[in-house]
Amino acid sequence: MNSNEIIYFVILTLCSSVAGQLCSDGRSVTFVRWSGVTSERAPPVFVYTASGEEDSLVGACLAQCRELEDCGAVVVAYGKGNCVGVANTPEPHLRTDHDVTYFKKICLHVSEECSTKWWALESTPGxxxxxxxxxxxxxxxxxxDCYDSILSARRTSYRSGQWVGPDGSFNAELIQAADSTVGSCLVNAxxxxxxxxxxRVSNYYTFYIENQCKHDYLIKIDRCSYEEYNNQTLRHVEFTLKNRTKDECKKACETEQKFICRGFSWISKEEKSGVRGICDLHSEDLVTTGSWLLRKTSGATYYRRVICLNISVDCDNKGLNITYKPRGVFRGRMYVxxxxxxxxxxxxxxPVKLTLPMHGECDVNFAYGISNGPTGVINRTMAYVMVMIQNNPIIQTAGDRWVRVGCSPGPRTPTHVDATLAVTDNGRAPATNSGRKSWTGAASAVVGGNAPLRLYVVRAETVQPPSAAVSLGEPLELRLETTDTSEIQPYYLVASSRLGDSSVVLLDSKGCPTGQVDFPEFTRTWLDGTQRLSVRFKAFRFPTSHIVRFALMVRFCEDKCEKVDCMENIGRITRDANVTYFSEDTEQGRVVAQGGTRVCHIGVDDPLTLELELAVDSKGIQASDALVRADHRSSYPEEARPVDGVVCVHxxxxxxxxxTWLAxxxxxLLGCCVLVKRYRNLAEMSMQKDYHSFDNVGFDTVSTHRRVHWPDQNIDILHAT
Incomplete structure (x- = not known):
């Protein structure tokens, strides 16, 4: 522990003793972290600007807020390098701002091992x-009450929960998080x-709450590693360590006690072993925020902590056998x-078992090596193949990952391998509509309606700088707009690949989610005569196509549409969609797919179909232990060592x-052939000329005039010979 860490520990201890006087009933002061939101209308108490010498902007801001009794929350702006302490308000209003993080000071029952944490809970709206x-x-x-239920000492198995507010608490612009508001709470293991x-995504009346005192990272599992994002880092940094090697940075992340370290960034100009650089520790993860939190930085590598897998590999001379044992229910696919x-x-x-033939169409590759052993020269052969573990049986999502598995052919027993390969190992049976009532109240269409319909997709979160490509798992919002005074009802939404060889039904004939994909029902809003139906979802794609085609059927109702009751699974808290009013927002730089505008001329019960295409990019992620082996050797790759006289070429x-050399x-060769042919032609012409000159030796080749005189005539006759 260095001097800065000791100072932070002393400040935290002193602040805890002072703040403990503010709480009663055995509670202590801690914080609840709200990612991507900021306080609205709260009076400021203090402003702190980073000097560049502190190791943590967040730690300094939280320590100062603990000391001040009037401070009720802290808003940390990572991009600006400052924070603002605000006063406590009985009904705080929060609005979305993804460049900041809101820390709410609160009194909670926390365990002794959690007392060193800067915050005990994390809350994410939506x-x-x-x-x-x-x-x-x-x-x-x-x-x-929901906070206390999650942190209760008698309920140590609760990892998370969600709180759903009442109908009147929903606001499209402001997130109301009043302590006195009564709703429903669901605690989860x-x-x-x-x-x-x-x-999954929801509306802002639902708050996802996660316990920061209970996690699996304290359990050390061998051969666990990280996902690597080259030349990238996260925008939000909780703690910075200077002059650290990559191994020291990794150890600092795994032993961090002030917060749960979800990953680290190591910034160095060189990649050699033992080189020191800057180490940034992060408490946020791409599962929570999406890929927009990544920032391109030359010389930096972001390492994201992932869950360990239970994979075993066995192979003989005929085939390669792969067995994947997930933590829970898995109904996805494992394929090449x-x-x-x-x-x-x-x-x-x-468990899922996959057997691949050594030779055939399954793209099994071989690597060969020769080494000297005690008994002489040893020939080694490694068979390996790339495998995709896909959680959904139809589509690809952000949790799906590539896995490279391999082993040495030959008779051997399967070897259990615990490997971290960035695979989300959860699956479940798709929800069915068997428990739902049949649709009997289909709304009729308005005859002669001329209102245009517009279908488009926007980013649910602003990306800075704007990016044209949509990343897998990025939060998006599908919008349907019209200026017609009668309500419209979308239903039967189908997503398919570009060629139509793969498809999945997102919404059924009632407009209710089918449960096969994370896709909720539409929410209706109004603004100045414009009717908007919107739904938030995470970007997905099909394995055979990066283009996702949406086909949506729409019908016009007579004035008001009949209310649809979408029954959900038992144990899940949901509410019907609210009819609210939205304020006009800017769409510049946010629209990622446009389906075109259609003017409707439809009759009674005539459905209208709208379509659009969305391009989803699937960026490859490099895993530091990309090969799962079937022998007892570690899956960690050895450090690359430079070899004299060896040049690496792609x-x-x-x-x-x-x-190029062959060309x-x-x-x-062609040039030589042309030159030889021309030489032969010139040689033949020269020989013919010489032969012609030899045949005419002694003869005059030019016509001459001769005079002939006959004795009996005085006439000169000219002869041409």
């Missing part, structure tokens, strides 16, 4: 955990990291990319050089 492991529903609960596929039909297996709730460059050789 998300919920669609999990089958829900433990208990607590109706008529305030946000404070899992969280968004143990079940990433269950972490591009060979999903013939080289894949589908999960049925338990295989594509090597192929290009070989083709030059062909050109030289």
């Amino acid at each position: 998300y919920h955990l669609h999990s089958e492991s829900a433990v208990k529903v607590l109706p008529n609960s305030t946000i404070q 899992e969280d968004k990291f143990t079940e990433p596929e269950s972490y 990319p591009g060979r999903g039909e013939q080289c894949g297996a589908r999960g049925k709730g338990g 295989e594509l460059l090597l192929v290009a050089l070989a083709l 030059v050789q062909l050109l030289l």
